[in-house]
Amino acid sequence: xxxxxxxxAVENLGKCYHMYARPEDRLKQAAFRWSRRFxxxxxxxxxxxxxxxxxxxxGIVGRNGSGKxxxxxxxxxTTAPTEGVVRRAGxxxxxxxxxxxxxxEFTGRExxxxxxxxxGLTRRQVDERFDAIAAFADIGQFIDQPVxxxxxxMLVRLxxxxxxxxxxxxxxxxxxxxxxxNLFQKRCYQRLHExxxxxxxxxxxxxxxxxxxxxxxxxxxxxxGRVRAIGPSSEVLLDYRRLLHEEESRWxxxxxxxxxxxxxxxxxxEPPTPDDDDLSRRSFGDLDAEILGVQVLDGAGxxxxxxxxxxxxxxxVRYRVNREMTGISVGVRIRDKQGVxxxxxxxxxxxxxxxxxxxxxxxxxxxxxxxGHTEEIDFVCDCPLGANFYEVQASVSEERDRHYNxxxxxxxxxxxxxxxxxxDRHEYFFGGVADLRMRAxxxx
Amino acid sequence: MTPPLVTLSSSPASWSALLSPARLAGDLWRHRExxxxxxxxxxxxxxxxxxxxxxxxxxxxxxxxxxxxxxxxIVLRVRWQAAGIESETAGFVVMMLCAMIPFNIFSQxxxxxxxxxxxxxxxxxxxxxxxxxxxxxxxLASLVTALIFAVLVLVLLLITTGRIPxxxxxxxxxxxxxxxxxxxxxxxLASLGVFLRDxxxxxNVVVSNILFFSAPIFYPIEAVPEHLxxxxxxxxxxxxxxxxxxxxxxxEPPDWPVLAAFTLACAAVMQAGYAWFVKSKRGxxxxx
Numbered sequence: 151x152x153x154x155x156x157x158x159a160v161e162n163l164g165k166c167y168h169m170y171a172r173p174e175d176r177l178k179q180a181a182f183r184w185s186r187r188f189x190x191x192x193x194x195x196x197x198x199x200x201x202x203x204x205x206x207x208x209g210i211v212g213r214n215g216s217g218k219x220x221x222x223x224x225x226x227x228t229t230a231p232t233e234g235v236v237r238r239a240g241x242x243x244x245x246x247x248x249x250x251x252x253x254x255e256f257t258g259r260e261x262x263x264x265x266x267x268x269x270g271l272t273r274r275q276v277d278e279r280f281d282a283i284a285a286f287a288d289i290g291q292f293i294d295q296p297v298x299x300x301x302x303x304m305l306v307r308l309x310x311x312x313x314x315x316x317x318x319x320x321x322x323x324x325x326x327x328x329x330x331x332n333l334f335q336k337r338c339y340q341r342l343h344e345x346x347x348x349x350x351x352x353x354x355x356x357x358x359x360x361x362x363x364x365x366x367x368x369x370x371x372x373x374x375g376r377v378r379a380i381g382p383s384s385e386v387l388l389d390y391r392r393l394l395h396e397e398e399s400r401w402x403x404x405x406x407x408x409x410x411x412x413x414x415x416x417x418x419x420e421p422p423t424p425d426d427d428d429l430s431r432r433s434f435g436d437l438d439a440e441i442l443g444v445q446v447l448d449g450a451g452x453x454x455x456x457x458x459x460x461x462x463x464x465x466x467v468r469y470r471v472n473r474e475m476t477g478i479s480v481g482v483r484i485r486d487k488q489g490v491x492x493x494x495x496x497x498x499x500x501x502x503x504x505x506x507x508x509x510x511x512x513x514x515x516x517x518x519x520x521x522g523h524t525e526e527i528d529f530v531c532d533c534p535l536g537a538n539f540y541e542v543q544a545s546v547s548e549e550r551d552r553h554y555n556x557x558x559x560x561x562x563x564x565x566x567x568x569x570x571x572x573x574d575r576h577e578y579f580f581g582g583v584a585d586l587r588m589r590a591x592x593x594x
Numbered sequence: 595m596t597p598p599l600v601t602l603s604s605s606p607a608s609w610s611a612l613l614s615p616a617r618l619a620g621d622l623w624r625h626r627e628x629x630x631x632x633x634x635x636x637x638x639x640x641x642x643x644x645x646x647x648x649x650x651x652x653x654x655x656x657x658x659x660x661x662x663x664x665x666x667x668i669v670l671r672v673r674w675q676a677a678g679i680e681s682e683t684a685g686f687v688v689m690m691l692c693a694m695i696p697f698n699i700f701s702q703x704x705x706x707x708x709x710x711x712x713x714x715x716x717x718x719x720x721x722x723x724x725x726x727x728x729x730x731x732x733x734l735a736s737l738v739t740a741l742i743f744a745v746l747v748l749v750l751l752l753i754t755t756g757r758i759p760x761x762x763x764x765x766x767x768x769x770x771x772x773x774x775x776x777x778x779x780x781x782x783l784a785s786l787g788v789f790l791r792d793x794x795x796x797x798n799v800v801v802s803n804i805l806f807f808s809a810p811i812f813y814p815i816e817a818v819p820e821h822l823x824x825x826x827x828x829x830x831x832x833x834x835x836x837x838x839x840x841x842x843x844x845x846e847p848p849d850w851p852v853l854a855a856f857t858l859a860c861a862a863v864m865q866a867g868y869a870w871f872v873k874s875k876r877g878x879x880x881x882x
Contacts, residue, residue, distance in 0.1 A: 158689070164659065167880065168880070170881075172791055173788075173791065173881055174789065174790055176877070176881060177789045177790060177791055221721070223879075224602065225602075226722055227722045227878045228718075228719055228721065228722055228875075228879060229603065229719075229880075230602070230876040230879070231603060234603070235597065235601060235602065235603040236601070236602040237600070237602075238599070238600045238601075238602070239600075242722070244633055244722060246721070247720050251716065251717075251720065251721040252716075252721075253635070254824070255642060256635070260635075263631065264631055264635070267628045267631050268628065268721055268722070268723055271627075272613065272627055273627060280646050288649045314655070323707050356659050376878075499807070
């Protein structure tokens with residue numbers, strides 16, 4: 151690997167834990183290496199390959215138990231891999247777990263020197279940096295108190311202060327920053343940004359999608375110890391959310407199935423579920439009514455994937471009821487790339503406004519729909535959203551009362567459609583997530 | 595400056611690489627700051643929170659010496675009887691205490707060894723830490739304690755005999771191999787203690803009883819019947835015990851050829867202990 155090579159290269163990495171019932175079994179295994187097996191195998195990681203360039207910020211996401219921490223520990227060097235190789239170039243500092251490098255009986259000051267030594271600094275080098283460390287940690291007189299008296303926030307402040315002050319080439323951060331108050335977190339992130347600009351390679355693990363998105367350029371999605379996706383962070387995060395949805399809706403569907411099971415007989419003549427595999431992974435529901443398709447259209451009724459603020463945006467939901475029904479509500483939900491719910495609205499919302507006398511028309515809720523009835527509902531707005539990538543979720547539900555108090559989801563689809571909103575900086579521009587259509591009035 | 599390149603893989607360093615003294619020396623030198631800090635911390639931790647603090651490090655051996663002196667030379671009035679040497683009662687205590695200097699270096703570190711790594715899971719799993727430092731600092735802390743004891747013994751020697759023989763200057767030479775032996779054994783036990791937790795119990799018996807009484811500490815080696823005299827010689831601590839007595843009390847030089855052979859053997863033990871420790875430490879994180 152030359153000086154211009156990657157900061158971290160991981161090749162076909164695997165970590166197999168031998169689960170021994172008792173510690174001495176491990177010794178027996180060493181003695182009877184080939185003749186018997188005293189353990190059961192568990193692969194926490196398998197076939198993981200990726201490279202991180204110098205100065206790059208790289209994120210690792212995945213659910214609990216997906217192997218994130220194991221991967222980080224191997225890269226940091228606290229755990230040995232079972233197979234594969236990790237190559238690192240540069241001084242590595244790692245924030246693996248809260249206060250893990252500290253001796254609780256000793257003072258913060260003593261622990262700073264200890265940590266400095268662990269990271270390879272001489273006493274004088276720590277002397278030079280001590281004031282900066284103490285200032286960043288900002289824990290006042292506590293620096294001369296035993297670490298065991300610290301709050302978790304103080305611990306992470308001191309730990310972070312030490313790690314970033316040693317000027318590492320590679321900084322590895324596990325979710326340690328989740329503790330600490332907002333102000334400190336802000337300073338940490340600011341510091342991480344600074345380090346990144348200075349060319350420090352950053353390897354970052356977090357549950358927090360927003361953090362990964364803002365701090366890292368590329369990311370890796372681990373699932374059950376294997377690489378599920380790798381690429382630009384925003385795309386990997388989308389995959390991650392898809393994964394979370396899959397698991398969530400699988401669970402919800404199994405719940406729904408359980409709830410429905412006793413009534414199965416009465417629906418013996420129900421048509422077979424038409425779901426294709428892909429759709430079924432993104433949807434759940436009782437299926438007394440079904441969403442057949444969701445489209446995003448422009449004002450002219452043409453399919454459209456990109457909008458500018460103010461343009462007409464139409465979400466067309468096509469659905470069918472499978473038995474005679476009343477009390478139907480069809481709804482949509484819009485989420486941005488970060489998974490934040492921007493808006494949710496349904497036909498019952500409109501009906502409620504109607505009943506309140508705020509609008510005119512017939513309530514959809516009151517209609518009696520015959521079995522097999524198919525129709526389309528257009529949800530129309532003048533796009534008020536900021537620049538982002540949006541996901542549309544659609545649902546059809548049976549509302550047993552008029553105020554969403556007794557709802558039965560008949561069919562729900564995640565990622566039913568997508569669209570983006572683009573903002574032209576030169577024509578019409580605003581900051582933030584929503585266009586409030588403000589006007590400026592000059593008052594004399 | 596080119597950044598250090600590190601390769602982490604499943605194949606650990608080979609035995610032949612680990613058995614190189616240069617690698618061992620380099621490792622110790624690189625981690626000298628950590629070794630210093632951990633040694634100080636090891637010593638400080640013992641008296642941390644106590645009223646008298648570091649004074650205990652002097653008070654404890656002083657108490658031992660006073661008790662031994664009282665029991666053996668005032669109450670029991672034991673005499674040291676060996677070929678050509680017939681001492682006053684005070685002589686017995688001095689003979690015995692000299693012999694305890696090398697023994698103490700070994701016993702304190704060795705007894706602490708099995709829990710050395712076991713008691714610090716954070717350093718094993720949570721930080722990138724050169725665990726071999728723990729063995730070195732435990733040995734050095736033990737050495738410091740033993741040296742404080744040695745100084746007190748020299749004072750007692752001066753009081754009771756009125757002189758310290760010039761050969762006392764050779765004491766460090768006789769203790770050096772003990773330090774190497776201790777370090778090697780400590781490394782070995784520190785890793786073994788993680789896998790086999792019974793080691794700690796077994797060790798108490800072996801060190802405090804078998805090794806202590808089979809070395810000629812409480813008796814001159816000549817007191818052992820001729821046909822059983824091989825037994826003390828099986829105990830590696832016998833050699834430094836005899837030499838310490840020679841240079842401190844008898845005013846004789848050490849048994850040079852034996853000292854040379856013993857030093858070589860101890861260096862080999864240290865190197866083997868190092869290799870074993872480094873080789874096995876990769877598995878520690880999975881067990882602790």
